[in-house]
Amino acid sequence: MDGDVQYERWRREIFGDPYVVWHEGPGFEALVEAARREPRVVEQMLRAGLAEGDTVAAQSFRALAEAGLAPADAVSILRTALIRARDQFRIRVAEGLYALTRDPGWATPVAGVLAEAGSEFVRLDAAIALAGFPPTTALVRAMAAAVQDPEYLVRYHAANALLRWSGDRRLVDSVPAVLEKITAPAESSWRAAADELTSRLRG
Secondary structure: OOHHHHHHHHHHHHHOOHHHHHHHOOOOHHHHHHHHHOHHHHHHHHHHHHHOOOHHHHHHHHHHHHOOOOOOOHHHHHHHHHHHOOHHHHHHHHHHHHHHHOOHHHHHHHHHHHHHOOOHHHHHHHHHHHOOOOOOHHHHHHHHHHOOOOOHHHHHHHHHHHHHHOOOOOOHHHOHHHHHHHHOOOHHHHHHHHHHHHHHHHO
């Protein structure tokens, strides 16, 4: 059977209808059970999924890492996938590498997506993902730049990430002074929001 067809069949068996997975997100219970029963098959299928650029395959490595069932060479597998990964697939691969290694340096590829992706939806996905990494000077700088993104939703999620890094668990909706700035039409207001949020981390 052709490899990509075989993978698509396996993916449906493990995760269910692709539209539902896309709409609601994947569940990983069946994957974890399969990894306990047939780890080599799961590894083979996930390799095939990565070759297809499937974000669910990349997310699967994170789920397996959390369950203590990741393939022995999972880091090598994902590092290879990262070389040509773009946009949301690149985000998911980097998240998998962070889950496996706990090396915060894997935030760098995600920050690159945040800065360079053409789609606002990919950029906001990157901002959300970066909130799960520990803040560094470079990441705070990247997120402050994202608070000045032309698209409101990117500014919104970047502001939430900076709040989280400062120890504030509120969403920006509950911080009127910041919300007013990021919803304003003037870029100067966005810069002021970025300055205010980054000052909280220095304080």
